[in-house]
Amino acid sequence: MAIQIIIWMSAFLCLVQVFSMPMPCHLQGQLVRSTHNLLRDMGGHFPMECLQDNVFMEFPATAFATSGGPQLSSSGAKAIYETLKNIDTLFGTDELPTMWDQQKLEYFQNIVYRQIEESKCMMSSVDTSDYPIRAQGLKTYFGNIAAVLKEKKFSYCAWEVVRKEFLYTLEFILKHNSDSLLWSNRT
Numbered sequence: 001m002a003i004q005i006i007i008w009m010s011a012f013l014c015l016v017q018v019f020s021m022p023m024p025c026h027l028q029g030q031l032v033r034s035t036h037n038l039l040r041d042m043g044g045h046f047p048m049e050c051l052q053d054n055v056f057m058e059f060p061a062t063a064f065a066t067s068g069g070p071q072l073s074s075s076g077a078k079a080i081y082e083t084l085k086n087i088d089t090l091f092g093t094d095e096l097p098t099m100w101d102q103q104k105l106e107y108f109q110n111i112v113y114r115q116i117e118e119s120k121c122m123m124s125s126v127d128t129s130d131y132p133i134r135a136q137g138l139k140t141y142f143g144n145i146a147a148v149l150k151e152k153k154f155s156y157c158a159w160e161v162v163r164k165e166f167l168y169t170l171e172f173i174l175k176h177n178s179d180s181l182l183w184s185n186r187t
Contacts, residue, residue, distance in 0.1 A: 027080055027119050029174075029181035035084075035111050036170035039163060042104035043097070046164055050157035057144050057165055060137030064177055074122070075131035079138060080173055081119055086142040087166055088112045095154035 046054070063079040091109055145162055152158035174181075 026122075026182035027077060027084075027115060029183040031111055031115050032080075032170060032174060032181055035108060035115070036167065036174060038104045038108040038111065039167055039170065042100045042108060043160065043163055047157070047160055050160045053152060053155070053157035054161055054164070055148060057141065057148070059165075059168060059172065060134075060141045061172065061176075063134040063137040063141075064173060075129070075134055076177070077122055078131060079134045080177065081116070081122055082135065082138055083169060083173070084112055084115050086138065088116055090142070090146065090149070090162065093154065097156045097159045099156055100159075 063083075064076055088109070091105075091112070096105065145165055148161055149158050152161075
């Protein structure tokens, strides 16, 4: 009888542990914050020598807009997912600045990739009613960013412009869509 109780208690504790872990298929707030902080810290402040290369790129805030409440729609969550995929694609090149902290850069790339992998299943639950509008804004924005990199031949200053834009993007997501991210209670 005592063994049976121990087995049932063990099974119960295992289930409690499994169900208390963050569920996959959500964008995790701590990872988005870590991504932002690593991107911020890998290169420091925007370099003065790059001011002449700094260009205005219209940020697609409507791609992350909420409709009627603090919760982001599934198409809005997909917009965040697509943003991470675009960041991963642009940072997948071999022409990244060597002046950046390479360890932080590698951590940054790994966390972005992890977020993409852990939230792939969101793609099947997308509310498609307003996603095409969001997708068009993202496509234009990331197309402009890629064009700046190519036009400036992947120079250090071009990458600093990209880093500045992505910092703004991640800050915007953290500030305006924080309620839509999964936040762990653990510190």
